[in-house]
Amino acid sequence: MQTNRPGLALDFSLYLDAARFGAAAMVVVAHLLMLRLIDGPVAAFVPDLGREAVIVFFVLSGFVIKYSVEQKHASPRDYVVARCARIYSVALPVVTLAFVLVALVLTFSDVAVTTGYQVAKAYIYFPFHMLFAGEFWNLAETPPWLLPYWSLGYEVWYYALFGIAYYLSGARRLVLLAAVLLLVGFKLWMLLPVWLSGVWLYEWSKSHAVPPRWASAGWLLSLAALCVFKLVDADIYLRAYGSAIWPFPGLRLISADRYLADYAVCALVLINFACARSMSFAWLRKVKRPVRALAGHTFTLYLVHNLVLMAWKAFYPHNPANPGDLALLLFAVGVATYVLGFVTERRKGAFERLFRGLSERASRLVVPAKAGTHT
Known part of the structure; x- marks a missing residue:
């Protein structure tokens, strides 16, 4: 989408980075609450x-993936290498550490340790x-x-589905899409629209824009609606209602049991991002470097913090009532994220080279070099 407002593309990029962090x-914070590491009276607020x-994350992922393949003109190999490097640069070191x-x-x-049986059969x-098979069926x-690793069991397979749909065509695309959908199961089907909404938002934003005079109001309204949504416990009600109307008792919803609330939140996120696309966030430009730096450690923070908390x-x-203990714990999370960043997200380039080399070797095995001409 073209715009005559200078700095807008940078502003939106910084906004998405800030949203990611x-x-x-x-x-x-949610896991601090879940593990009761914050005092009860304080936790209420x-x-x-x-x-x-x-x-x-899901909406943002769909948006960024569609932008990436379109703007960078990535080949199928480039797409696979980039996605593998992005995921495994963090997942492999952190899961090994765990x-x-x-x-x-x-x-x-x-x-x-309730999951000790996994270590016994590592x-x-x-x-x-x-x-990333932990959420199949x-x-x-x-x-x-x-x-937090549960969400990767969704997102990684959404990458695979998108790659198949985007780069392949005809019967091969249909067969592979059907095969992957059958492999991953119903939970991933249910949240796939949330991820795809980010792809849709990118396409929509190329030819549409929220009028600037309405953007700020819409942005604030989306945040206010989310606050009301949580204050009235609409998410809890929708979770219970979604489970009550689920017609397949043999198929356990588990991580997908909040699907109705997820759809509602997805709509608010879409409104928020669409409005932010037409807004100026000049103040973010003044803190561009720290915003980029924090966003660059987001994936590591997302996984590593739970190891530290546990x-x-x-x-x-x-x-939990001692602010000093909480401050020390958060400091430990920050240090762990920063230190592990040196072997995770900061080493993504090394992982890209590794996966590119593997893909080239695989290509030579599948498609052997053409034999010399014989006369």
Whole structure:
């Protein structure tokens, strides 16, 4: 979408980066509440927006993926390499760390770990998690101490579905789409519209725009509507209602049991992003470098924080009423995210080279070099 307003494209890019980091921070807060690491009276005033943050990630992911393949003119190989590098640059080191850490805990302490059976059979569960199969059909498995990993069981397979739909055609596309949809199961079908809404928003924004005089009002209204949505417990009601009307008792909703609330939040996120696209966020330009830096650690923060929280809760005598303990815990999360960033997101280029080399080797195996001409 063309615009004559200077700085608007930069503003929107910075806004999306800020939204990405803000969503990750909301997930951290949600897990602080879930693990009761924040005092009860204080916790009553702290919003639990963890699930809503995941919906932000899904919409943003669809939007960015469509932008990336269109603006960068990525080939199918480029797409696969970029997606693998993005995911495995964080997932591989963090899941490895989780298995090692929990193995040490089980060996040298008496701390109970409910997912200890995965460490005992790491030869099965580690590759299982590297395939992001934890949300297939009736499954509900996340790596030890990595609860946020569940969303990758959705998002990674949405990448695969998008790549098939975008790069292939004809019968091959239909067959592969059907095969992948059959493989992943009904839970991923239910939240696929949320991810695809981000793709739709990108397409819509190329030829449409919210009039600037309405954009600010719409942006504020979307945030206000989300606040009301949470204050009246509409998400809780919709979760219960969605489970009550679910007609397939043999198919467990588990991580998809909030699907009705997810659709409602998705609509608010779409309104918010569409309006933000027409707004000026000049103040974000003044903090461009820290915003970019924080956004560059978002994926690591999203996964690593739960390892820190679980270890902290297991070994440190945390006092939820002590602000000093909470500040020290958040500092530990920040340090862990920063340090691990050196072997995760900051090493994405190395992973890209690795996957590009693997893809080239695979191509040579599938399509051998043409033999010399014989006369």
